[in-house]
Amino acid sequence: MNIDDVLVQIDSQMQESLGNLMSFMRIPSISTDPSYRKNCREAADWLASYLKSANIPAEVYTTSGHPMVLGHTDGPGPHLLFYGHYDVQPVDPLEQWHTPPFEPCLQETSQGQVIRGRGSSDDKGQLMTFVEACRACIQVHGSLPCKTTFFFEGEEEAGSPSLVPFMREHKDKLAAEIALVCDTSMISPGVPSIASRLRGIMKDEFTLLGPSVDLHSGSYGGPALNPLHEISKIVASLHNDNGGVAVEGFHEGVGNVDESILSQWSNCGFDEKAYLHSAGMTRPHGEAGYTTLEQQWARPTLEVNGLWGGYQGVGSKTVIPAEAHCKFTCRLVGDMDPDHVRKCIRKHVNDRLSDDVKITWDNEPEGSPASVMDVNRPEFALARKALSEEWGREAVFTGMGGSIPVTRFFADILNMESMLVGFAQDDDAIHSPNEKYNVNNFHKGIRSWARIVFAIAGSK
Amino acid sequence: MNIDDVLVQIDSQMQESLGNLMSFMRIPSISTDPSYRKNCREAADWLASYLKSANIPAEVYTTSGHPMVLGHTDGPGPHLLFYGHYDVQPVDPLEQWHTPPFEPCLQETSQGQVIRGRGSSDDKGQLMTFVEACRACIQVHGSLPCKTTFFFEGEEEAGSPSLVPFMREHKDKLAAEIALVCDTSMISPGVPSIASRLRGIMKDEFTLLGPSVDLHSGSYGGPALNPLHEISKIVASLHNDNGGVAVEGFHEGVGNVDESILSQWSNCGFDEKAYLHSAGMTRPHGEAGYTTLEQQWARPTLEVNGLWGGYQGVGSKTVIPAEAHCKFTCRLVGDMDPDHVRKCIRKHVNDRLSDDVKITWDNEPEGSPASVMDVNRPEFALARKALSEEWGREAVFTGMGGSIPVTRFFADILNMESMLVGFAQDDDAIHSPNEKYNVNNFHKGIRSWARIVFAIAGSK
Numbered sequence: 070m071n072i073d074d075v076l077v078q079i080d081s082q083m084q085e086s087l088g089n090l091m092s093f094m095r096i097p098s099i100s101t102d103p104s105y106r107k108n109c110r111e112a113a114d115w116l117a118s119y120l121k122s123a124n125i126p127a128e129v130y131t132t133s134g135h136p137m138v139l140g141h142t143d144g145p146g147p148h149l150l151f152y153g154h155y156d157v158q159p160v161d162p163l164e165q166w167h168t169p170p171f172e173p174c175l176q177e178t179s180q181g182q183v184i185r186g187r188g189s190s191d192d193k194g195q196l197m198t199f200v201e202a203c204r205a206c207i208q209v210h211g212s213l214p215c216k217t218t219f220f221f222e223g224e225e226e227a228g229s230p231s232l233v234p235f236m237r238e239h240k241d242k243l244a245a246e247i248a249l250v251c252d253t254s255m256i257s258p259g260v261p262s263i264a265s266r267l268r269g270i271m272k273d274e275f276t277l278l279g280p281s282v283d284l285h286s287g288s289y290g291g292p293a294l295n296p297l298h299e300i301s302k303i304v305a306s307l308h309n310d311n312g313g314v315a316v317e318g319f320h321e322g323v324g325n326v327d328e329s330i331l332s333q334w335s336n337c338g339f340d341e342k343a344y345l346h347s348a349g350m351t352r353p354h355g356e357a358g359y360t361t362l363e364q365q366w367a368r369p370t371l372e373v374n375g376l377w378g379g380y381q382g383v384g385s386k387t388v389i390p391a392e393a394h395c396k397f398t399c400r401l402v403g404d405m406d407p408d409h410v411r412k413c414i415r416k417h418v419n420d421r422l423s424d425d426v427k428i429t430w431d432n433e434p435e436g437s438p439a440s441v442m443d444v445n446r447p448e449f450a451l452a453r454k455a456l457s458e459e460w461g462r463e464a465v466f467t468g469m470g471g472s473i474p475v476t477r478f479f480a481d482i483l484n485m486e487s488m489l490v491g492f493a494q495d496d497d498a499i500h501s502p503n504e505k506y507n508v509n510n511f512h513k514g515i516r517s518w519a520r521i522v523f524a525i526a527g528s529k
Numbered sequence: 530m531n532i533d534d535v536l537v538q539i540d541s542q543m544q545e546s547l548g549n550l551m552s553f554m555r556i557p558s559i560s561t562d563p564s565y566r567k568n569c570r571e572a573a574d575w576l577a578s579y580l581k582s583a584n585i586p587a588e589v590y591t592t593s594g595h596p597m598v599l600g601h602t603d604g605p606g607p608h609l610l611f612y613g614h615y616d617v618q619p620v621d622p623l624e625q626w627h628t629p630p631f632e633p634c635l636q637e638t639s640q641g642q643v644i645r646g647r648g649s650s651d652d653k654g655q656l657m658t659f660v661e662a663c664r665a666c667i668q669v670h671g672s673l674p675c676k677t678t679f680f681f682e683g684e685e686e687a688g689s690p691s692l693v694p695f696m697r698e699h700k701d702k703l704a705a706e707i708a709l710v711c712d713t714s715m716i717s718p719g720v721p722s723i724a725s726r727l728r729g730i731m732k733d734e735f736t737l738l739g740p741s742v743d744l745h746s747g748s749y750g751g752p753a754l755n756p757l758h759e760i761s762k763i764v765a766s767l768h769n770d771n772g773g774v775a776v777e778g779f780h781e782g783v784g785n786v787d788e789s790i791l792s793q794w795s796n797c798g799f800d801e802k803a804y805l806h807s808a809g810m811t812r813p814h815g816e817a818g819y820t821t822l823e824q825q826w827a828r829p830t831l832e833v834n835g836l837w838g839g840y841q842g843v844g845s846k847t848v849i850p851a852e853a854h855c856k857f858t859c860r861l862v863g864d865m866d867p868d869h870v871r872k873c874i875r876k877h878v879n880d881r882l883s884d885d886v887k888i889t890w891d892n893e894p895e896g897s898p899a900s901v902m903d904v905n906r907p908e909f910a911l912a913r914k915a916l917s918e919e920w921g922r923e924a925v926f927t928g929m930g931g932s933i934p935v936t937r938f939f940a941d942i943l944n945m946e947s948m949l950v951g952f953a954q955d956d957d958a959i960h961s962p963n964e965k966y967n968v969n970n971f972h973k974g975i976r977s978w979a980r981i982v983f984a985i986a987g988s989k
Binding site (some may be wrong): 268270272274279280281282284285286287288289290291292293294295297298300301302303304305306307308345347348349350351352353354355356359361364365368370372373374375376377378379380381385386387388389390391393394396398400423424425435469470471472 | 728730732734739740741742744747748749750752753755757758760762763764765767768807808809810811812813814815816819823824825828830832833834835836837839840841845848849850851853854856858860883885929930931932
């Protein structure tokens with residue numbers, strides 16, 4: 070098989086590809102709102118039909134939530150599982166859209182042409198980059214160079230309640246050598262990116278119990294223990310003056326990032342200043358001595374996400390409240406163990422309680438460790454080379470500050486590594502009004518996947 | 530005039546006095562709820578009629594809120610102004626009352642007989658101690674030994690919106706040498722108390738503004754500045770390890786309490802341990818080196834009354850919020866100036882802001898200084914002696930942790946000192962279900978006022 074003919078075919082049918090994506094986008098497949106249930110089914114049906122029209126046998130599977138779509142085609146190369154989601158975010162606030170969210174259109178912008186509309190980037194546009202690459206290849210060669218399974222869900226924006234049961238039930242149909250996911254961004258415009266580190270998470274919360282009832286600050290102010298003062302002291306003690314976490318044992322398993330990866334990060338064209346500025350900051354406020362990207366991708370955090378107690382209404386209330394509350398999450402890296410981290414933090418807090426203060430902890434804390442992909446696997450090097458060729462710029466192994474749950478399910482249930490390659494940009498406004506996807510990213514995204522699939526096929 | 534005959538008269542008509550108080554209590558004069566407006570008017574009318582039936586000319590004055598009642602009787606001694614309020618607190622939660630709140634009854638308890646019902650203590654029972662003393666005296670002697678003005682309002686539980694305008698308009702009718710108020714508690718059962726120090730107050734609040742929008746702790750956690758961490762550091766810095774306020778300049782004007790007063794406090798029978806225990810504490814948590822009473826009456830405080838930011842719902846939300854909020858009040862003593870205190874605290878906080886943090890302060894802060902009565906005035910010594918005789922125990926010049934606004938209005942508008950003598954107990958459950966007033970306190974309260982009025986009359 071010849072990749073060049075496939076790339077020519079892709080280029081020649083770009084208008085058709087855009088038209089097909091826009092047909093897909095016209096289906097308002099909002100997964101969180103039950104009134105769009107029929108539309109989610111419609112989007113699943115559309116996808117299955119579209120795969121079949123590209124000579125990829127496909128089927129829609131009913132679940133207790135929105136349907137799954139599975140397609141499959143044989144090929145000589147390694148077995149790939151491509152994952153994407155056909156559901157989209159709600160569109161409110163609707164009045165902030167400049168064009169109707171489900172009437173996609175092409176617009177000229179300072180960045181070139183963009184496809185505007187809900188799902189253009191997340192994830193209809195991104196998943197179609199892979200589908201269109203495969204369609205072109207089958208048009209030219211009659212088949213794909215790799216055995217390929219297509220797996221699309223319709224609940225990603227709704228917490229994927231059916232995903233784990235479906236994976237467990239259909240392990241055999243989903244088995245493959247590696248999962249490919251197209252739901253991530255490029256680190257900066259024009260810089261191809263493979264997200265190879267996702268941070269883990271640990272969630273917990275506590276309540277400090279001070280006086281037996283809310284007290285009046287007139288009569289009791291002075292001798293009364295104020296839980297708001299206590300919780301402030303405790304929260305203040307969680308970090309040191311260098312912005313690092315001050316909890317003993319917290320950093321166990323953090324590990325270091327290879328010099329070669331660090332050098333990719335510092336040369337990836339990431340505009341740190343603009344990035345921070347867009348969030349109202351002039352400098353990174355995390356651990357001193359680490360860059361913004363290192364703080365986001367390779368360093369752990371302990372963030373208080375909610376802190377409250379006492380009176381929050383208009384005016385003043387002279388209350389010394391009986392309780393104070395704190396919710397927090399940690400982002401984990403390397404081999405950090407969520408349970409160990411939780412234990413260290415609980416000890417740190419419990420050790421700092423004043424007498425007369427009681428504490429209760431959340432009964433259902435959650436956690437999952439970080440995912441660090443094995444970038445020494447041949448598929449990563451091949452994909453990196455393929456991306457670099459397409460974009461004329463060395464591809465970067467980036468990190469992600471958050472987690473993508475599906476990659477953990479692939480690892481835990483299907484024992485499969487994931488490779489995350491996406492062509493979105495940070496300014497795509499996914500989850501916001503006026504979502505867009507750059508036409509050039511869509512086009513080069515399709516070409517990138519053709520190159521990657523051919524490159525991986527060549528390894529066998 | 531002879532006090533002994535008056536005391537005999539008081540004793541002989543105790544059943545009648547209790548019956549009259551209960552008639553008064555049957556009127557549900559809840560001032561905060563507009564649906565009881567008619568009942569407030571009814572209570573004012575009842576009071577005026579009752580004064581007149583005791584040969585005290587009285588009149589009801591309409592205001593834009595609930596009416597005022599003014600009575601007046603001449604006498605040879607110094608001119609007294611007695612203040613009380615006929616309105617009562619709402620009764621919810623109604624299901625926690627063991628008897629209907631407006632159907633007063635006498636009950637036997639381990640403390641002896643009590644009058645149960647809303648207003649029994651606050652303030653219908655207390656104000657009737659003075660009225661009944663005067664009624665008995667007029668019955669025996671035809672007049673009072675002091676010129677006396679009676680002043681009752683019906684909005685004390687509703688913030689007294691009509692009080693200041695009424696005082697301004699009727700300065701001449703309210704002019705007197707000293708104001709007597711019966712709306713306070715005894716420091717411990719059987720220990721007569723004159724509240725002679727009320728703390729002042731200063732209210733303020735601020736908001737810290739960090740990131741320009743709420744951020745996701747996955748993508749931004751690390752470099753993002755977290756306003757909840759910042760506000761915790763600031764609140765934690767407000768107090769030192771000894772429980773004192775750590776703000777520079779804050780203590781200016783605090784002053785000391787006379788040794789003689791301190792010795793009254795340490796010998797007043799106040800059960801510190803039981804008091805703290807009732808609020809869930811085993812020790813006073815204020816400034817080291819001061820007793821519970823000193824911390825409440827003679828030391829300033831800085832209490833955070835509300836602290837909040839981020840997510841407060843069920844479960845977890847991985848947010849780094851854009852804002853964090855803090856409401857606080859200070860209790861002031863001695864000559865502390867509310868404006869100076871506010872300036873010192875604002876400077877302390879502003880000096881501790883990280884770069885990239887902005888702050889906004891409340892536009893309508895409030896404050897009023899402490900009131901320290903001039904206990905060297907002869908009325909105070911005379912009242913103390915009278916109370917000591919009645920109760921067989923040295924009366925105590927106590928303090929109060931909070932403020933009683935009417936005393937400031939008497940001082941500011943009428944240029945009049947107040948003397949606060951009350952016979953309530955901390956367990957009277959004022960503002961709560963099952964309010965009560967000890968019959969013995971009511972009885973000895975009436976006798977106490979007779980003695981006080983005669984003692985002050987003798988000074989002229």
